Amino acid sequence: MRGRLAASLVLAGLAISCAKVAPPPGGPEDRDPPQISDAAPPRNATGVPADSAFVLTFSERIDQRSVMRGLTIYPPVDFRESSWEAGTRLRLVPDEGWPGDRPVLVLLAATAKDRRGNELGTAFRTRFWTADVRDSGEVAGKVWSGREVPRGTTPLVAAYRAGAPGDTLDPLRAYPxxxxxxxxxxxxxxxxxxxxxxxxxxxxxxxxxDARPDGRGEFWQEAPATVDLAGAASADSADTSVVRVPEFLLGTLDSLGAIQGEVEADSGTAAFVWAESDTVRDFMSVPGGGPFRLELPTGRTYRLLAFVDADGDSLPGVPESIVVHEEPVPLLMTADQSGFRFNLTGLGPAPPDSASGSAEDNAEERPAAPTPDDDGAEPGSP
Structure with missing residues (x-):
């Protein structure tokens, strides 16, 4: 697709000067990134004439080659006119018109730069329709980043039209x-x-x-199932279809993850934090309260609790006061769950006459102490 677009823009390429541009003498060096000051048709425009021009205007004279390298249009079209005006305005006129059966998606990579070498810094995207009405369907969801995703980077998510049920996607050939x-x-x-x-x-x-993985380190992951918008309706609007897809993971997780947080407890209290799944248990002592971090295998969901160890056996049970986190803690899509807080202040050994009853308001009924035979796992064993 990139090749087809580049070929159709050959006129613009011929207009680019080969001379090097030196900074003007005197004054501070230009380090400000260029801006896109206008795009026509505007974002999300409808009823756009099929033979109209797409015009992209920059705030200053631009490195035209960098724009051509970073520009992608879906679906790909040929152009009968491609020209630059004053070094700041790109004009594209489609040869056979813009498509009428889908939106036109225009993408410009953040690597486009001005004639001083300052990059745009932020990718530019716009979309317009030749149809009179903008399509109303929406898909929402959540993607988790695996260890392959560079720190500080967020994934790009794209929707591709699907064919018959059961078809497979080749994102190198399809267009978002x-x-x-x-x-x-x-x-x-x-x-x-x-x-x-x-x-x-x-x-x-x-x-x-370009919103398509190219096989050169741009890895990708499809959501667990295709989305069928037919029949789905938003609670807010009868003419808008909204579907939420199941959460999914981009990449893989480290085999060992962590659950971390903080315990508040009275000074000198033998506070413990405990996490368990069907096959794994681990715990740590947090004397007098403080931060905790439990390292646990990923791919499991854990029950998390904290307690005051009244009898010195490091196990939750009678007569301990136990506080259980309300929701299970999954290490399925992320290797790190944090921000958990337990308040054990004022919770000590229960009075003898209440050993079989409830603890304070924020403590649950005390479970029987786990034994080495439970699920075949001992505390702290993998």
Whole structure:
């Protein structure tokens, strides 16, 4: 696709000067990144004439080669006109018109730069329709980042139209119709989808900025199942279809993860934190309270609790006061779960006459102490 676009823009390539540009004498060196000051048609425009020009205007004279290398249009089209005006405005006119059966998605990589070498820094994306009405379907979800995702990087998520049920996706040959950068939390939302179609949802690391994995380190992962928007309706709007896909993982996890947080307890109290799954248990002592970190195998979900060890056996049970975290803690999509807090202040050994009853308001009924025979695992064993 890139080759087809590049070929169609040959006129623009011929207009680019080969001379080197030196910074002007005197004054501070220009280090400000260029900006895109205008795009026409505007983002999410509808009813765009099929033969109209797409015009991209920059805030300053731009390195035209870097723009051509970083520009991608889906679906790919040929252009009968491609030209630059004043070194700041790119004009593209399609040869046979913009498509009418899907939106036009225009992407410009963050590597586009001005004539001083300052890069755009942020990828530019816009989309428009020749149809009179913008497609109303939406897909939301959450993607977790595995160890292959560089720190500080968030995945790009794209929607591709699916064919018949059971078809497979080749993202090197298909064209996305919607893209979104996942938030730091992993949440994403893809809008402007035709509810009459099914979709493959794909997360990827996309340094090239073309919203397609290219097989050169741009790994990708498809959501567990294709999305069928037909029949789904938003609770907020009768004409909007919204589907939430199951959470999925981009990449892989380390074999060992961690659950961490903090315990509040009275000074000198023998406080413990305990985590257990069907086959794994581990615990640690937090004397008088403080931070805790339990290293545990990933791929499991854990029950997490804290207690005051009244009888010195390091096990939760009678007569300890036990506080259990309300929700199970999964290490399925992430190797690190943090931010857990337990308050054991004022919780000590229970009075003898209440050994079989309840503890304080924030403590649950005391479970029987686990034994080495339970599930075949001893405390702290893998």
């Amino acid at each position: 119709v919607a893209v979104d950068d996942a938030e730091k939390s992993g949440e994403f939302r893809l809008t402007g989808l035709d509810p009459a179609h099914r979709y493959h949802i794909v997360a990827m690391i996309d340094p090239s900025g």
